[in-house]
Amino acid sequence: NAGVMQNPRHLVRRRGQEARLRCSPMKGHSHVYWYRQLPEEGLKFMVYLQKENIIDESGMPKERFSAEFPKEGPSILRIQQVVRGDSAAYFCASSPQANTGELFFGEGSRLTVL
Amino acid sequence: KQEVTQIPAALSVPEGENLVLNCSFTDSAIYNLQWFRQDPGKGLTSLLLIQSSQREQTSGRLNASLDKSSGRSTLYIAASQPGDSATYLCAVPPNYGQNFVFGPGTRLSVLP
Numbered sequence: 001n002a003g004v005m006q007n008p009r010h011l012v013r014r015r016g017q018e019a020r021l022r023c024s025p026m027k028g029h030s031h032v033y034w035y036r037q038l039p040e041e042g043l044k045f046m047v048y049l050q051k052e053n054i055i056d057e058s059g060m061p062k063e064r065f066s067a068e069f070p071k072e073g074p075s076i077l078r079i080q081q082v083v084r085g086d087s088a089a090y091f092c093a094s095s096p097q098a099n100t101g102e103l104f105f106g107e108g109s110r111l112t113v114l
Numbered sequence: 115k116q117e118v119t120q121i122p123a124a125l126s127v128p129e130g131e132n133l134v135l136n137c138s139f140t141d142s143a144i145y146n147l148q149w150f151r152q153d154p155g156k157g158l159t160s161l162l163l164i165q166s167s168q169r170e171q172t173s174g175r176l177n178a179s180l181d182k183s184s185g186r187s188t189l190y191i192a193a194s195q196p197g198d199s200a201t202y203l204c205a206v207p208p209n210y211g212q213n214f215v216f217g218p219g220t221r222l223s224v225l226p
Contacts, residue, residue: 033214042216045214056213058213059213091157093214098207098208101207102148102160102163103205103207105150105157105158105160106157107157108156108157110155
């Protein structure tokens with residue numbers, strides 16, 4: 001049973017380009033969470049999704065950021081027109097249940113904006 | 115609104131010491147509490163999950179306790195080793211909100 005898979009592990013983009021980060025949850029998990037972590041800082045919640053639905057996007061910037069979790073395929077975090085401030089590690093976590101399940105994290109995707 | 119704090123923020127100990135990391139939460143109506151470890155440049159690794167009905171959970175040299183009524187959990191690490199050096203975080207699942215709440219973490223350094 002593979003763990004939470006994130007790719008790419010490292011991504012370099014120039015300002016103004018788009019970044020797409022993918023997350024495949026653990027088998028049987030339908031709840032996906034995205035977090036951002038700046039260097040030397042804690043985890044910041046971005047968005048929580050269930051299959052085909054965004055449940056809570058209160059931590060996600062209103063502009064340039066979007067997330068989806070389609071019926072088939074991985075969850076995608078999309079950042080349009082990246083800026084240097086978007087440089088961070090983006091972590092995905094999955095859980096079998098919303099409130100009572102254990103949370104499992106991927107290794108993260110490290111975005112560097114030049 | 116649930117808030118989670120961790121004390122101390124950083125801890126440096128010589129190898130072999132037993133140590134305790136603390137996690138406090140403001141809303142005691144939790145389903146469970148989870149402890150994680152994060153190594154530099156890596157993701158979070160789940161260490162222990164304590165259900166609300168449990169008082170303790172053990173894995174190897176790690177022991178986590180939970181006291182819901184006082185809003186506290188402790189992670190006890192026995193006979194610490196340099197390989198235990200990492201940041202340790204605790205987290206509780208949502209009660210009314212939708213996302214897990216994380217503590218800021220305790221950065222542990224075990225010196226050889």
